[in-house]
Amino acid sequence: MRIEIKGRNCPVNDDFRERARKRFAKIERQVSPLAELEIELSEERNPAIAESQIVEATLHLKGVTLRARDASTDMVHSLNLCAEELARQVKRHRDKRRRRREARAATAVAPDAGELSGPTPAT
Numbered sequence: 001m002r003i004e005i006k007g008r009n010c011p012v013n014d015d016f017r018e019r020a021r022k023r024f025a026k027i028e029r030q031v032s033p034l035a036e037l038e039i040e041l042s043e044e045r046n047p048a049i050a051e052s053q054i055v056e057a058t059l060h061l062k063g064v065t066l067r068a069r070d071a072s073t074d075m076v077h078s079l080n081l082c083a084e085e086l087a088r089q090v091k092r093h094r095d096k097r098r099r100r101r102e103a104r105a106a107t108a109v110a111p112d113a114g115e116l117s118g119p120t121p122a123t
Contacts, residue, residue, distance in 0.1 A: 001037055
């Protein structure tokens with residue numbers, strides 16, 4: 001999985017990049033190596049907004065795009081919340097695909113089983 005980390009009006013240091021790679025490693029094991037993850041960091045400059053540190057993650061998979069956005073008072077905490085939310089979405093997407101695949105396999109097998117259990121011809 002390719003990870004791209006961008007900062008909108010805020011610097012992104014190497015320590016934070018490494019922390020993000022470690023945090024999204026679980027998701028990386030669950031998706032295709034061709035998947036692309038974009039992490040965008042920003043800071044709300046309005047002093048009336050307490051949760052000003054914002055992390056947005058967009059995961060581009062083969063047929064779907066998953067997004068997560070979280071805000072808190074600390075950028076690392078926002079990253080952790082965003083990673084958890086995206087992990088839930090990936091798990092749900094994988095389960096949904098697995099159920100569809102099993103349902104297709106069951107319908108492909110069902111007509112063959114119906115032929116075998118039908119009435120036997122009289123002799």
